[in-house]
Amino acid sequence: MQQYQSECSLKYIKKPHRLDLKFEKSFSMAIKKGKTEILELFPSRSIKTVYVSVSQLRDYKQYKEDKGSLKEVLTTPLHLACQNSDIEAVRMLIESHQFDVNVLLNNKNFMYELLQNSSYMDFSILNMIFKRKRPCINSGNKLALNAAILKGNPYMIKMLLEFGDPHPFLVDANNKAAIHIAAAKLDIESFDALIEKGADPMMPDGEGNTILHTLCMGIIKDDEYDFIKRSVIKFDMRLTRNRQGRTALNIIKAHSAQGVSMRGQPNFKKKIWEFFEQKIQ
Known part of the structure; x- marks a missing residue:
């Protein structure tokens, strides 16, 4: 993200009667209200990569109270457009204003906002951005690829894997x-x-x-059993110890009573137990 002087990006927050970010603020408010026709009126390259507030000042006394407690919520035009699945606003920001797609908001990139909705329109926005820019999917503490897999959107997962150059060993805030x-x-x-x-x-x-x-910590049914057995055989996986000194086999033995005769199914924990012991021998 570009760096600006302190009196530039925060002036409106400190002194609400001075509209030094009038283009960025107005652009963001138009996105929030869904006024696409207004977005087309902004001069080219007039929207800078800065944080803005989209709250409207209605009670100055309340504003003074909130100001001290840092309750003011900031966003960027790009994050707001992605949050609202506004493909036209995103297109204008990238093509007309050369907006930085790698800017982070609360240590999250724009893709995280798209993945919260994960609709076809959000996929179209992601596809358009990847065709015009090369965003970094490895930034932030909430990783876009992790969110896509968790959301279960196969199209977004495939795009991020093929064109996003994911770092295979990068972890999120939850390690x-x-x-x-x-x-x-x-x-x-x-x-x-x-x-x-x-x-x-x-x-x-x-x-x-x-x-x-x-x-092995959870309930093991047929899908879990097949996934574990397939992974161990295909990738030659071994039993290792965690920080508590326990292996996956130890965990299964400690919870061997769970999952027995669920809905008439066999005890898959015991089957994995026997499979692990065969691998050890």
Whole structure:
């Protein structure tokens, strides 16, 4: 993000009667109100990459109280446009105003806003941005690829994997990499694609748990059983210890009573138990 003098980007927040960011503020308000015809009236390159407020000053006394407690909510025109799935506003920001697509808001990039809605329009916006720019999907503490896998949108996942150049070992604020999210969602296609991109199926999270630890902690039914067995055989995975000194087999033995005879199914925990012991031998 471009750096501006302190009296530029924060002047309106400190002194609300001075509209030094009148273009950015007005542009953002037009996005919020859905006034596309107004967006076309702004001069080219007049919207700078800055943070703005879209709140309207109605009570000056309340404003003075909120100012001291930092309740003012800031955003950027790009994040607001993505939040509202406004493809025309995004197109104008990129083509007419050369807006920086890598600007972060609360340590989140614009893709995180698109993934909250995850509609066809949001996919169209993401597709348009990737055709014109090369946004960094590895920035922020809430990673776009993790959010896409968690949301389960196959089109966005495929685009981010093919054109986003994801870092295979990058973790989010919860110390989870994309490989952990894909395994938790039992998303075989994304899991295999991540490994092709260089991800390690044995990568531990912040607690030292691999995907085997995580999957064995919950209820194991046929889908979980198939995913674990397939991953262990295909990628030659081994039992490792987490920070508590426990392996996935230890976890299964400690919770061996769970999952027995659920809906008439066999005890998949015991089947995984036996499978792990065969691998050890």
